[in-house]
Amino acid sequence: MAKRIDVKDLDIYYGSFRAVEGVTMSIEPRSITALIGPSGCGKSTFLRSLNRMHEVIPGARVSGSVILDGQDLYGAGVDPVSVRRHVGMVFQRPNPFPTMSIYENVVAGMRLNGRGTRKAAMDEVVEGALQGANLWNEVKDRLDRPGSSLSGGQQQRLCIARAIAVKPDVLLMDEPCSALDPISTLAIEDLMDQLKKDYTIVIVTHNMQQAARVSDRTGFFNIAGTGQPGKLIEMDETSTMFSTPSNQATEDYISGRFG
Amino acid sequence: MTTTTTPTDLTAAEASLSQGRLPRWSTPATVAAVVVLGALAILVLDAPVPLVVGLGVLALLVALPALAWVVEGRRRANDRMWTVLVTIAFALALLPLLSLMITVTQNGLARFDWEFLTTDMRGVLGEGGGALHAIVGTLIITGLATVISVPVGIMTAVYLVEYGRGRLARAITLLVDVMTGIPSIVAGLFAFALFSIFFGPSVRFGIGGAVALSVLMIPVVVRSVEEMLKLVPNELREASYALGVSQWRTIVRVVLPTAAAGIATGVTLAIARVIGETAPLLIITGSTNILNTDPVDGRMSSLPIFTYYSYTIPGVPPEFGVERAWAAALTLFLIVMLLNLVARVLSRIFGSPTSR
Amino acid sequence: MTTPATTQVGGPLDQGPPAEPRIGSRNRTGDKIFSGTATAAGITILVTLAGIAAFLLYEGFPALVAAPEDVPGGEGFWPYVQPLLFGTVLAAVIALIIAAPLSIGIALFISHYAPRKIAAPLGYLVDLLAAVPSVVYGLWGIFFLAPQLVPVFQWLENTLGFLPFFEGPTSATGRTMLTAGIVLAVMILPIMSGVNREVFLQTPRLQEEAALALGATRSEMIRMTVLPFARSGMVSGAMLGLGRALGETLAVALVLSPAAVISFNLIGSTNSSTIAANIALNFPESSGLAVNTLIATGLVLFTLTFVVNFIARAVVARRKDFSGANA
Numbered sequence: 021m022a023k024r025i026d027v028k029d030l031d032i033y034y035g036s037f038r039a040v041e042g043v044t045m046s047i048e049p050r051s052i053t054a055l056i057g058p059s060g061c062g063k064s065t066f067l068r069s070l071n072r073m074h075e076v077i078p079g080a081r082v083s084g085s086v087i088l089d090g091q092d093l094y095g096a097g098v099d100p101v102s103v104r105r106h107v108g109m110v111f112q113r114p115n116p117f118p119t120m121s122i123y124e125n126v127v128a129g130m131r132l133n134g135r136g137t138r139k140a141a142m143d144e145v146v147e148g149a150l151q152g153a154n155l156w157n158e159v160k161d162r163l164d165r166p167g168s169s170l171s172g173g174q175q176q177r178l179c180i181a182r183a184i185a186v187k188p189d190v191l192l193m194d195e196p197c198s199a200l201d202p203i204s205t206l207a208i209e210d211l212m213d214q215l216k217k218d219y220t221i222v223i224v225t226h227n228m229q230q231a232a233r234v235s236d237r238t239g240f241f242n243i244a245g246t247g248q249p250g251k252l253i254e255m256d257e258t259s260t261m262f263s264t265p266s267n268q269a270t271e272d273y274i275s276g277r278f279g
Numbered sequence: 280m281t282t283t284t285t286p287t288d289l290t291a292a293e294a295s296l297s298q299g300r301l302p303r304w305s306t307p308a309t310v311a312a313v314v315v316l317g318a319l320a321i322l323v324l325d326a327p328v329p330l331v332v333g334l335g336v337l338a339l340l341v342a343l344p345a346l347a348w349v350v351e352g353r354r355r356a357n358d359r360m361w362t363v364l365v366t367i368a369f370a371l372a373l374l375p376l377l378s379l380m381i382t383v384t385q386n387g388l389a390r391f392d393w394e395f396l397t398t399d400m401r402g403v404l405g406e407g408g409g410a411l412h413a414i415v416g417t418l419i420i421t422g423l424a425t426v427i428s429v430p431v432g433i434m435t436a437v438y439l440v441e442y443g444r445g446r447l448a449r450a451i452t453l454l455v456d457v458m459t460g461i462p463s464i465v466a467g468l469f470a471f472a473l474f475s476i477f478f479g480p481s482v483r484f485g486i487g488g489a490v491a492l493s494v495l496m497i498p499v500v501v502r503s504v505e506e507m508l509k510l511v512p513n514e515l516r517e518a519s520y521a522l523g524v525s526q527w528r529t530i531v532r533v534v535l536p537t538a539a540a541g542i543a544t545g546v547t548l549a550i551a552r553v554i555g556e557t558a559p560l561l562i563i564t565g566s567t568n569i570l571n572t573d574p575v576d577g578r579m580s581s582l583p584i585f586t587y588y589s590y591t592i593p594g595v596p597p598e599f600g601v602e603r604a605w606a607a608a609l610t611l612f613l614i615v616m617l618l619n620l621v622a623r624v625l626s627r628i629f630g631s632p633t634s635r
Numbered sequence: 636m637t638t639p640a641t642t643q644v645g646g647p648l649d650q651g652p653p654a655e656p657r658i659g660s661r662n663r664t665g666d667k668i669f670s671g672t673a674t675a676a677g678i679t680i681l682v683t684l685a686g687i688a689a690f691l692l693y694e695g696f697p698a699l700v701a702a703p704e705d706v707p708g709g710e711g712f713w714p715y716v717q718p719l720l721f722g723t724v725l726a727a728v729i730a731l732i733i734a735a736p737l738s739i740g741i742a743l744f745i746s747h748y749a750p751r752k753i754a755a756p757l758g759y760l761v762d763l764l765a766a767v768p769s770v771v772y773g774l775w776g777i778f779f780l781a782p783q784l785v786p787v788f789q790w791l792e793n794t795l796g797f798l799p800f801f802e803g804p805t806s807a808t809g810r811t812m813l814t815a816g817i818v819l820a821v822m823i824l825p826i827m828s829g830v831n832r833e834v835f836l837q838t839p840r841l842q843e844e845a846a847l848a849l850g851a852t853r854s855e856m857i858r859m860t861v862l863p864f865a866r867s868g869m870v871s872g873a874m875l876g877l878g879r880a881l882g883e884t885l886a887v888a889l890v891l892s893p894a895a896v897i898s899f900n901l902i903g904s905t906n907s908s909t910i911a912a913n914i915a916l917n918f919p920e921s922s923g924l925a926v927n928t929l930i931a932t933g934l935v936l937f938t939l940t941f942v943v944n945f946i947a948r949a950v951v952a953r954r955k956d957f958s959g960a961n962a
């Protein structure tokens with residue numbers, strides 16, 4: 021578990037439109053990396069290129085390399101399906117499968133791999149994942165209820181449980197708290213702090229305080245203007261980024277938000 | 280913190296990102312091999328076409344997933360099988376379309392000539408003759424049906440979109456949908472039952488056919504116009520009301536013109552849908568050999584009916600009748616395809632959203 | 636369409652707001668007339684449907700109460716209609732069994748497999764199948780499909796002959812119940828695949844991405860999200876297809892060589908006819924009570940399709956923002 025990611029010269033396209041240009045960064049294992057930047061600068065696009073979800077959109081492609089512990093995700097012969105098996109994802113809006121129960125939602129990923137046919141083993145994994153997502157106590161008595169019967173915050177934690185149930189190496193989160201109230205947000209931030217013992221976590225957020233609170237390293241993306249590609253402007257230890265950024269644009273953005 | 284409960288360990292294959300993968304050309308190559316073998320079987324061994332197609336499909340269904348299973352594993356094999364199944368389903372749907380086009384063209388061209396388009400069947404027993412009376416009849420009957428259906432259809436759609444609230448509107452919406460499913464022969468029986476009350480049991484005339492076709496056409500018009508009206512943005516209506524324009528003038532001056540292109544497309548498709556209807560006309564307009572342009576007086580032929588009787592009662596010798604049947608089928612086919620094309624062009628030109 | 640006489644309101648939109656609210660009786664009357672006309676048009680639909688039932692009942696009633704020996708066949712109305720009803724349902728069910736899986740495949744191909752750019756034109760091609768007149772289908776069935784199917788039927792008889800469906804002896808012309816069912820299946824493919832395509836495309840993108848992000852292959856994603864989401868839509872699509880197949884007339888009338896029997900043999904030369912085909916074949920030559928009998932069978936068919944369509948639409952209506960009528 022918990023592998024490091026090295027991104028090198030990554031360009032990301034939607035058809036002929038280059039949305040992100042020339043990103044090179046290293047993401048450390050067992051840490052939380054936050055990505056910040058103004059709307060439309062390509063944070064989500066970049067994040068989705070880390071588990072090859074980007075190419076799900078018709079006409080979308082990338083050039084460059086993303087190395088996960090020595091293996092290039094975009095190398096020849098690499099199967100995007102197994103990439104996603106190793107790099108899990110949590111979306112901005114909670115999206116449990118509405119036709120499945122809470123229990124089935126958690127084991128959905130395992131079922132795909134044809135394992136977990138043994139009920140006892142599955143029960144164990146479900147409990148582990150739900151406890152890992154800080155949801156176990158709230159739902160342990162109603163595991164057979166539909167996943168959509170939970171509150172928004174609970175649904176999001178269910179989605180996290182679903183993602184960690186398959187024991188990925190990396191967990192990507194795209195604004196996981198933007199649809200949640202402050203209490204649920206805090207619950208998820210606590211959760212991230214626990215999860216980083218076992219996982220490499222990359223999170224996109226618009227909330228500066230959140231980035232400052234939870235992350236170890238922060239990357240700042242910016243865009244020169246509409247139609248221009250987004251770029252990684254600066255990346256450093258979170259404490260450095262928020263106190264003494266070396267780039268003027270970073271400082272403007274951070275202080276603007278703080279101010 | 281108990282995230283580390285019994286990690287179900289990854290198998291060696293899963294741990295690596297790059298398991299065995301088939302080269303990209305493997306699928307086209309397999310398909311090509313099967314197609315070539317099938318073509319050989321048909322051409323050289325004279326095997327029956329459906330059998331070869333069936334066996335070919337089966338071969339692909341087995342070969343592609345099996346190949347994937349060996350190289351890429353079970354889940355990939357399963358995925359391949361779905362891809363093959365889905366693609367074959369689509370190809371199977373195109374097969375009858377293609378075969379219909381070829382059969383109709385091949386057989387229809389023999390008699391698709393000037394004489395066919397300009398003469399009727401007066402006094403024709405064997406060779407020669409034409410479908411002028413049927414073509415004219417089809418145009419008259421369909422034209423009348425359009426004249427009846429379009430106003431009723433548009434006004435019903437206006438009611439449903441602009442005025443309709445509550446139970447009446449809901450009932451009408453549901454029944455319009457149900458009406459789209461009325462069998463065409465029932466529409467014919469309805470027209471017959473209706474007119475025979477006034478004109479006796481031997482009633483046969485063109486207007487009856489138009490009424491029967493209207494029963495089939497109105498719901499289609501309502502549905503498409505309704506959809507177009509719903510696409511007219513509410514801001515337009517509100518802008519007009521804000522100027523003190525009454526609701527009906529808003530509808531006539533703003534809403535309907537905005538939706539005009541979409542409505543035209545919908546009406547064209549509705550015409551295409553009923554112009555080939557045979558069953559209702561068989562019952563209420565009957566058939567005749569001569570040109571009759573008066574829809575309220577006596578039997579009137581039409582292309583579908585002409586096709587039907589040219590085949591079922593071909594005369595002596597039968598070849599000529601059957602040739603005429605195919606020529607009429609081709610004429611009808613061309614008209615329908617032309618109408619569909621017109622509808623597409625209309626919606627393309629005016630950019631109406633029917634062309635999803 | 637009527638363009639209103641432009642009396643005082645020249646171009647209402649470019650005039651700017653009138654000085655005072657126009658509550659003139661003119662517009663009131665205009666509104667009333669117009670909305671009245673629209674409502675009347677809507678009510679026409681109800682009246683027409685009621686009229687169909689009423690007139691069919693009125694003209695079919697004599698056959699229902701006639702002495703059995705006066706009804707064609709000499710045994711009364713219900714014995715007359717039974718084999719027809721059987722044939723109608725059998726042909727439609729065969730068509731449905733063939734078309735249901737195919738239509739799902741076609742719809743999936745267009746919604747999730749074909750490249751985006753060509754998906755719409757491909758869908759349009761499938762829709763063209765619905766535009767082909769049924770009499771053309773009939774000719775195609777007789778001259779092209781039936782002869783092609785004879786060896787297949789022969790094979791079915793030889794290998795699966797122990798099943799009542801393939802008992803044989805195989806019809807030499809290929810004009811059998813199974814052929815009719817196949818033609819009907821082709822005819823109902825467009826509406827069924829159209830409805831399926833529409834519901835498949837409505838699957839929330841977020842659900843699909845959730846499945847993919849868990850490491851699902853495309854087919855696994857479809858089974859996890861698309862198919863469960865579309866279940867009720869697929870059911871109503873199948874019902875709509877069934878309704879069409881029950882009522883289809885000419886293709887069956889041309890393809891089948893009918894007899895008044897109840898037989899499960901799908902490949903023999905003795906086949907039950909269907910209600911619609913029976914009417915088409917016999918109506919032009921009938922008179923007197925025979926006409927009433929045929930109309931009464933029409934009433935049976937109308938009731939059957941009405942119920943099937945009603946169920947289909949009621950299922951659809953439960954899904955919000957969904958219309959399956961434009962397929």
Ligand SMILES: Nc1ncnc2c1ncn2[C@@H]1O[C@H](COP(=O)(O)OP(=O)(O)OP(=O)(O)O)[C@@H](O)[C@H]1O
Pocket residue numbers: 034037039057058059060061062063064065066077247
């Ligand atoms: N599916 C798509 N097709 C084409 N262009 C897209 C698509 N999705 C995003 N883009 C474009 O790519 C650029 C980056 O978008 P992205 O969603 O990555 O921004 P973001 O940084 O996540 O913004 P936000 O903070 O608002 O979520 C934008 O210019 C956007 O318009």
Ligand SMILES: [Mg+2]
Pocket residue numbers: 063064065194
């Ligand atoms: Mg984003």
